[in-house]
Amino acid sequence: MTLFDRLAVELSRVVAEQFQVELPPTQIQWDAPPDPTMGDLAFGCFPLAKSCRRAPQQIAAALAPAMARVEGVDRADAAGPYLNVRLKRDLWFADTLGAWSTGLPDWRLPAEERRRVVLEFSCPNTNKPQHLGHVRNNILGDGLSRLLKAAGHDVVRVNLINDRGIHICKSMLAWRKWGEGQTPESTGQKGDHLVGDYYVLFARKLAEEEAVWRAAQGLEGKATDEEKRAFEAQSQLQGEVSAMLRDWEAGDEATLELWRTMNSWVLRGYDQTYARQGIAFDRVFYESEIWRLGKGEVEDGLARGVFQRSESGAVVCPLEDLGLEPKVLLRSDGTAIYMTQDLGNAVMRQRELGFDEMIYVVGSEQEHHFRVLFHILGRLGYGWAERLTHFSYGMVNLTTGKMKSREGRVVDADDLLEELEESCRRVMEESQKRLDLSEEEKAAIVHDLALAAVKYFVLKVTPRLDMLYDPEESIDLAGNTGPYLQYAHARMGSLVRKSGLDPAAVGSFDLLGEPEEVELLAHLSFWPREMRLAASQLNPARVAQRTYELARSFSRLFNAHSIFDRVEDPRLAAQRIALTAAAARALRCGLDLMGIPAPERI
RNA sequence: GCGCCCGUAGCUCAGUGGAUAGAGCGUCGGUCUCCGGAACCGAGUGCGUAGGUUCGAUUCCUACCGGGCGCACCA
Numbered sequence: 001m002t003l004f005d006r007l008a009v010e011l012s013r014v015v016a017e018q019f020q021v022e023l024p025p026t027q028i029q030w031d032a033p034p035d036p037t038m039g040d041l042a043f044g045c046f047p048l049a050k051s052c053r054r055a056p057q058q059i060a061a062a063l064a065p066a067m068a069r070v071e072g073v074d075r076a077d078a079a080g081p082y083l084n085v086r087l088k089r090d091l092w093f094a095d096t097l098g099a100w101s102t103g104l105p106d107w108r109l110p111a112e113e114r115r116r117v118v119l120e121f122s123c124p125n126t127n128k129p130q131h132l133g134h135v136r137n138n139i140l141g142d143g144l145s146r147l148l149k150a151a152g153h154d155v156v157r158v159n160l161i162n163d164r165g166i167h168i169c170k171s172m173l174a175w176r177k178w179g180e181g182q183t184p185e186s187t188g189q190k191g192d193h194l195v196g197d198y199y200v201l202f203a204r205k206l207a208e209e210e211a212v213w214r215a216a217q218g219l220e221g222k223a224t225d226e227e228k229r230a231f232e233a234q235s236q237l238q239g240e241v242s243a244m245l246r247d248w249e250a251g252d253e254a255t256l257e258l259w260r261t262m263n264s265w266v267l268r269g270y271d272q273t274y275a276r277q278g279i280a281f282d283r284v285f286y287e288s289e290i291w292r293l294g295k296g297e298v299e300d301g302l303a304r305g306v307f308q309r310s311e312s313g314a315v316v317c318p319l320e321d322l323g324l325e326p327k328v329l330l331r332s333d334g335t336a337i338y339m340t341q342d343l344g345n346a347v348m349r350q351r352e353l354g355f356d357e358m359i360y361v362v363g364s365e366q367e368h369h370f371r372v373l374f375h376i377l378g379r380l381g382y383g384w385a386e387r388l389t390h391f392s393y394g395m396v397n398l399t400t401g402k403m404k405s406r407e408g409r410v411v412d413a414d415d416l417l418e419e420l421e422e423s424c425r426r427v428m429e430e431s432q433k434r435l436d437l438s439e440e441e442k443a444a445i446v447h448d449l450a451l452a453a454v455k456y457f458v459l460k461v462t463p464r465l466d467m468l469y470d471p472e473e474s475i476d477l478a479g480n481t482g483p484y485l486q487y488a489h490a491r492m493g494s495l496v497r498k499s500g501l502d503p504a505a506v507g508s509f510d511l512l513g514e515p516e517e518v519e520l521l522a523h524l525s526f527w528p529r530e531m532r533l534a535a536s537q538l539n540p541a542r543v544a545q546r547t548y549e550l551a552r553s554f555s556r557l558f559n560a561h562s563i564f565d566r567v568e569d570p571r572l573a574a575q576r577i578a579l580t581a582a583a584a585r586a587l588r589c590g591l592d593l594m595g596i597p598a599p600e601r602i
Numbered sequence: 603g604c605g606c607c608c609g610u611a612g613c614u615c616a617g618u619g620g621a622u623a624g625a626g627c628g629u630c631g632g633u634c635u636c637c638g639g640a641a642c643c644g645a646g647u648g649c650g651u652a653g654g655u656u657c658g659a660u661u662c663c664u665a666c667c668g669g670g671c672g673c674a675c676c677a
Contacts, residue, residue, distance in 0.1 A: 034621055044620060046658090055657085056620095081657095082621065125677080165677075314675055323605085324673080331675040338677050367606065368672050394607085395671080431640075449640095460626095461615065464607075466670065468614065473627070477640050480615090480626040487640050495637060533618085545616065548625085555641060565637035602640085 002105075003072055003095040004030055004041070004525065007085065011043065014066040019052040019059070032522060036515060039077065039084030040092070040522065046081060056081030089518070093509030093579075096525045100582035101504050104589055107528035108152030109535075116154045118353050119145050121361035122279070125162040126266040127171045128196035130273050130413040132396050132469060133363070138279045139458045140393055141361040142595045143540035150593060151535035156353055159281040160345070163263050164288040169244040171195045172258055173237070174202035184265050190272065190414065191265025206237050276417055278451060278595055283353075285345075293344025294336055297380065298329045306379055317376050327372055342373050343380075350384055357387045359538075364392040364464070391538060394466035411469065420450035423475045424483070437601075448597040452482030455596050460544040480548055482596055488551035489591065490602045491558070492584035499564040501574050503581035511572045512579065516557035520583055523550045527586050531593070540594065547590030554583045 001009075008025040015023045033042040045056040045063070052059055060078035067076035067085060075086040099105040108114070121141025124130055130138075141157070149155045162168075175182070175198045184191040210223075210231050219227060232238045247255040274280065301307040302315050307329060310316050316326035329340050349358060360370060370390035377385035398411065425446045437445070457474045461467045477483040496503060512521075527546065534542035557563075563580055564573035591598045 029618085031618095031620095038621085042621085046620065049657090080621070162677075167677075310675090312675075316675090328675045333675085335675085337675065341677095363671095364607070365671055366677090369677090371606095392607090397670095427640075465615090466608075470614070470627095473614070476627075478627090479640090481640085483640060484626095487638080491638050491641090498637065537618095541616085545625090552625090552642095556643090558637085559634080559642040563637060567637090601638090 002099065002525075003087070003092060007041070007070065007072065010070045011063070011067060011083075014063055014070075015048065015052075018062050018066065019048070019054075021048065021051045023048065032526070033079075033082070033084050036519065036522075038079060039075070039086045040518070041085045041087070043083045043085070044081060045083060089513040090508065090510045092525070093512050093521060093575075094507075096521055097506075097509060097578055097582050100524060100585055101506075101578070104585065105528045107531050108150070109532070111152075114152040114154065115356035116156070116354065117148055118156045118158055118349055118355040118358040119148070119361065120158045120160060120358065121145075122274075122281075123160045123162060123362070124270065125165075125167060126192075126195070126263050126270075127167045127199045129190070129192040129266075129269060132398075132411040132413065132416065135277070135413050135416065135454065136393065136396050136458050136467070137361055137363070138274075138277055139455050139595070140391070140463055140540065142277075142279050143455075143459055143543070143593065144359070144361065144391065144538060146593050146595055147531075147535045147538075147540055147543060151532065156355070157280070157282045158285065158349070158353075159283070160285045160287060161267070162287045163266075164248065164259075164291060166241060166245050167199075168259070168263075169241050169248065170202040171199040172255075172262055173241050173244055174198035174205065175262065176258060178205075184268075190269045191267075192269030192273070193412075193414070195262050195266050195269075202237070202241075206235070209235060209237055273413055276414070276447075278597070287341065290345060290348065291336065291341050293348055294340035294342070295330065295344070297343045297347055298336075298340055301329075301380055317379065319372065319375070322372070322375060324372070327376070329376075339369070339373060339376075342369075343376065346373070346377055346385075346388070347382070350382070355384070355387075357389065358384075359389045359391050361391045361393070364394055366390070367392050389538075391463070393463040396467055396469050399468060399470045399472075411471070416454065417450055419471070420453050420475060421446050424449040424453070424477070427477055441601075445599055445602050448599050449477070449483050449486065449602065452486050452591075452596045453477065454482075455594055456482030456485065456544060459540045459594050460548070462541050463539070482594075483602070485547060485551050485587065485591060485596070486598060486602050488554055489584060489587045489598050490600060492554065492580050492587065493600050495558075495563050496577055496581050496584065499573065499577045501564065501577045503574075503578040506574050506578040508571075509575050509578070511569065512575050514557075514561060516553075516560045517576070517579060520550070520553045520557050520579065523553050524582055524586055527589075531589075543590055543593045547587060547594070550583065550586055550590065554580070554587075 005025070008028040008030070011028055012023050012025045015021055028043065030041045030043060033039050045059040048059050049056050057078070057080055060081055060083045063083050064076045064078040067073055067083065072088050072091045073085055074088045077084050119141060122134065122138050124134055145155050145157050175195070178201060179198060182194065184194055187194060213231055213235075214223070214227070244255060248259060298307060298315055301317070302309065307315050307317050310326070313332035314328045315330040316328050318326050327339060328337065329343070330336060346358070349355065362370065367390060374385050374388050377388070425442070428442065428446065453474055458467070460480070523546070530542065530546045534540065561576070563576045567573040567576070588598050
């Protein structure tokens with residue numbers, strides 16, 4: 001039991017004595033007072049006002065003298081409606097640093113609250129390379145999986161590769177028509193980029209065809225929806241793509257062969273992209289293997305009267321209880337759509353992985369889709385439907401405007417990492433102080449810095465919100481950035497090493513108590529609670545924030561006081577080193593949770 | 603038109619209904635005989651508007667203004 005927990009028990013007892021009111025210790029929330037001179041912990045007495053039938057001010061005043069007598073408490077004051085508690089320094093330091101001295105404090109949820117969680121994220125289409133949107137998804141999904149795992153859940157990270165469909169055929173068709181047998185080997189190009197170029201080429205050729213057609217039709221200005229449809233209905237290219245998809249679904253061997261070849265190029269490219277980003281999965285599903293799955297569910301639902309057949313022959317699910325039009329689940333020609341596949345997918349996942357909860361990391365533009373999906377699964381009678389979550393995140397906008405993949409106006413994921421590395425290398429070489437690092441070490445550090453820059457840049461923003469990606473700012477290594485955190489971590493480790501002192505050997509903390517030391521201590525004390533909160537809120541941004549505050553707090557201490565050099569009293573040096581070692585561990589913990597490497601030297 | 607989300611400092615973002623709303627960047631000014639300056643400190647400007655609920659509202663509710671995203675037999 002931590003000091004905070006013991007104090008909660010004591011406060012609960014004091015409340016019971018003074019007011020004969022029950023306040024369970026678990027409900028006591030210790031906050032930090034706005035100004036450290038007021039105390040170390042604050043308890044707002046507002047929730048007690050009703051049950052005690054007193055004003056919060058009076059309650060605080062009544063509790064203060066009794067709390068002041070509690071062991072470990074140095075002072076307890078009423079400040080208006082707040083009860084402020086100042087802790088005995090040596091006890092608080094010993095309690096908190098003791099928990100950090102051998103490892104991390106255990107902040108996992110109690111066993112009965114741990115769940116088996118399937119977390120689906122990334123889910124790229126194999127018609128083009130990954131871009132900035134995928135990068136945000138990958139980083140959020142990966143960060144979330146680390147956070148949930150650390151909270152004690154059994155997490156299964158799942159990727160679903162969208163490797164079939166009309167969009168895939170577009171790249172294939174373009175390559176077959178104009179590719180002249182190019183391969184990743186012949187061009188030296190990464191496979192996903194090569195295939196992506198053909199996707200863009202298809203879009204260009206289609207636009208050319210459309211321009212010719214429009215001119216022939218005497219059409220001018222911006223195309224209307226009707227004109228678009230009219231064009232597509234007679235388009236040569238569009239027809240060829242549709243034919244190719246039919247061939248694929250019919251199992252035409254030549255088409256399948258081309259599909260297998262090009263997909264393998266893309267997937268090999270993705271392997272590199274993921275490896276570079278430090279992203280991994282426990283299970284990878286391919287849509288080509290499971291796309292037929294949903295039909296059975298729909299037919300079953302139809303037989304049971306959950307779904308209906310519309311006039312056109314399509315199978316629909318009525319949604320009047322959501323105030324929506326019926327949702328089509330099978331087209332009138334009997335083919336499946338996105339929703340159909342997702343139904344089958346969810347059922348299959350439950351069968352195969354047996355999750356308590358499943359979380360889909362997918363952009364906010366699909367909120368409606370998931371709302372409907374979960375609702376339909378509920379209608380089918382699956383109780384677990386209510387334990388499905390759409391972890392919705394906002395779009396990534398560029399300072400230069402909106403991303404449009406068909407126009408090629410995207411930030412490519414590989415290019416981004418490449419540019420970040422270049423800029424990190426530049427900064428490293430400009431700075432004079434570099435220790436003698438080998439080329440390999442340098443390359444590793446540059447890689448780690450670039451990863452820290454992009455991951456932290458993404459994670460510190462609340463996921464739900466759209467974010468603005470500013471290449472300039474993301475490259476910046478100073479201020480509230482990932483590299484700053486790595487720098488702070490490396491500096492802490494370096495201090496501990498150079499001091500030659502053993503942090504674990506320190507048993508007493510009677511000499512610590514400077515404001516900067518106490519501020520850092522407070523961050524360490526609150527750390528487990530903050531991480532638990534971040535996990536329960538599914539909010540990696542909270543991890544990012546707390547980690548930054550911790551690093552900054554240490555920088556302040558470092559700047560205000562010598563840690564060991566020029567410290568006269570060896571006992572004080574040892575105690576400060578123990579504090580530094582604990583802070584390094586916490587910082588490392590935060591970086592780990594964000595999937596950011598924590599090199600010893602940068 | 604309907605639904606969901608968002609409007610906080612010049613910019614990018616934090617902020618469980620509670621004490622004096624915080625960071626980073628940028629601007630200006632400082633610190634250090636420095637254990638790693640990718641550091642630290644200081645100055646300056648702010649809750650879209652109007653109501654309501656509450657002892658107390660940036661936070662909850664309503665309306666309005668401004669922006670984003672959805673509302674496919676696309677994915």
